[in-house]
Amino acid sequence: MAISEKSMKILWALSGGCCAICRTTLVVPREVELDDHSVIGEMAHIYPQSPGGPRGNVPFTGNRDHHSNLVLLCGNHHKVVDDQENGWPVERMKKLKADHETWVAETLTRRPLRVTVDPSGPDPKKEKFYMINSGAELWNLISDA
Numbered sequence: 001m002a003i004s005e006k007s008m009k010i011l012w013a014l015s016g017g018c019c020a021i022c023r024t025t026l027v028v029p030r031e032v033e034l035d036d037h038s039v040i041g042e043m044a045h046i047y048p049q050s051p052g053g054p055r056g057n058v059p060f061t062g063n064r065d066h067h068s069n070l071v072l073l074c075g076n077h078h079k080v081v082d083d084q085e086n087g088w089p090v091e092r093m094k095k096l097k098a099d100h101e102t103w104v105a106e107t108l109t110r111r112p113l114r115v116t117v118d119p120s121g122p123d124p125k126k127e128k129f130y131m132i133n134s135g136a137e138l139w140n141l142i143s144d145a
Contacts, residue, residue: 003043007067011043015072016104020096024074042078043070046093054085055093071097 018025019041026041045053046069047060063069071093073081081088117123132138 003065003070007065007070008043010067011070011072012041014067014101014104016108017041018072018104019074019077020071020100021077022074023100026072026074040075041072042075044073044078044081044093045069046071046090046097054082055088055090058090071100 017027024040026039028038028040030037045064046055047058047064048054048056049064050056060069071081081093132141
């Protein structure tokens with residue numbers, strides 16, 4: 001059985017389109033109008049697609065290609081979790097998935113900060129603001145405060 005389009009869409013949505021380990025964005029925008037974006041994300045199985053795959057020594061019943069058994073990773077981390085299966089057992093993979101999907105949900109539902117002007121302070125419309133271009137400039141600004 002192959003991963004259904006619905007499971008793919010759900011996995012990508014719940015994962016925020018980024019790797020569950022390094023949080024790299026998994027769609028690279030095109031540089032030239034004639035090109036298309038590049039998809040560098042891969043769907044890794046927690047319980048393997050086939051019994052002989054990584055983490056295949058753990059019994060599993062159910063649909064191995066369901067989004068609940070998949071983690072979205074970059075190509076590098078997919079290779080690592082499959083090659084180093086002793087370091088990435090099923091329980092660690094499940095926790096990784098759950099933690100990442102929680103992080104995505106919390107990040108996407110945060111409300112933006114509301115900035116209010118202190119009426120006793122300077123008028124921001126009359127103040128000049130300067131771009132800070134380096135850590136040294138920032139340090140100089142802070143140390144003079």
